[in-house]
Amino acid sequence: MNEPMDMEAVLERLKEKGLRLTPQRVEVITLLYQLSHPTAEQVYSLMSKKFPYVSQTTVYSTLKMLKDLGLVNELTYGDRSSHFELTQEEHAHFNCKSCGEIYDVDVKDAHQLQYMLHAEQGYQVDFVRLEFYGTCPACAAGGKSEADAGRTKQ
Amino acid sequence: MNEPMDMEAVLERLKEKGLRLTPQRVEVITLLYQLSHPTAEQVYSLMSKKFPYVSQTTVYSTLKMLKDLGLVNELTYGDRSSHFELTQEEHAHFNCKSCGEIYDVDVKDAHQLQYMLHAEQGYQVDFVRLEFYGTCPACAAGGKSEADAGRTKQ
DNA sequence: ATATCAATTGATAACAATTATAATCAAAAA
DNA sequence: TTTTTGATTATAATTGTTATCAATTGATAT
Incomplete structure (x- = not known):
């Protein structure tokens, strides 16, 4: 199976774009590496353990930012919410x-x-x-x- | 390109199931034959011409009923709402x-x-x-x- | 025809996922 | 340090869809 680019490279891409590597963003990215096709809600829920005051907006905007950079792929299904995955070779x-x-x-x-x-x-x-x-x-x-x-x- | 079953057959299937062929239902089905992958909103909007008092609920419930019968297929895409098509051969x-x-x-x-x-x-x-x-x-x-x-x- | 009764409709409210707004906060630049 | 910009947060709004339920319709039995 193909692998996504490693985490260092993802963080580097953010820096290149002049975007800040905030703890919240690093955590969202970390969770994308750990989870299998999570929803925004799942990311938010797990994030809350380390960041009790994180808002859903931050999760949504981070995922959207990563998607706009082409680093993340959004999958929609018949059920309500979208699922997200790190970009990798076509599969x-x-x-x-x-x-x-x-x-x-x-x-x-x-x-x-x-x-x-x-x-x-x-x-x-x-x-x-x-x-x-x-x-x-x-x-x-x-x-x-x-x-x-x-x-x-x- | 494959074709969906003809309209007579669809109406017949409803009758078989003991479901009523109400004017609203016939109109929804007619529109599914006329339009290309419409959303519920598009069906509702066009229906309103013939049925000024039709409600969105009726459109949604009719589409759901047709889907449950296997006569209609629901397609979900990114940000937008679901699109519907009459069932036909795999494509x-x-x-x-x-x-x-x-x-x-x-x-x-x-x-x-x-x-x-x-x-x-x-x-x-x-x-x-x-x-x-x-x-x-x-x-x-x-x-x-x-x-x-x-x-x-x- | 009329009564009966379930199916259907449609107005309204509820709902969940997401996005927009505005205020606050933090980091980098000047 | 001050300024500026970007990021986060709380809150509210929006969108697509579903639930609730009273009113209406239509099929059937009488």
């Missing part, structure tokens, strides 16, 4: 209906589709989003429950 | 960043990916959502503007 997601977990999955050849779309129908593709829905191997084996949803990265 | 979407239009596109071989995912990694795939983002042929040719977004079907 797909697998959404398990049993445990609720969102997995990163490699699907080589997926990006081939966009070349076909361009060559055959003239669409200019900037990026592709590919989402699978079903049951993950762990749940299929009966080894996971919904309570495991929202866990940290393995 | 992908192309989102044009220039005109905002959502196109249905055929991408044969797309569903091959889910077999690979299952065979190689053990994920049981129920369905796939594939979204492309970029510039459509009409916009690339300079022939379309944002004002054309939300048009009816061609």
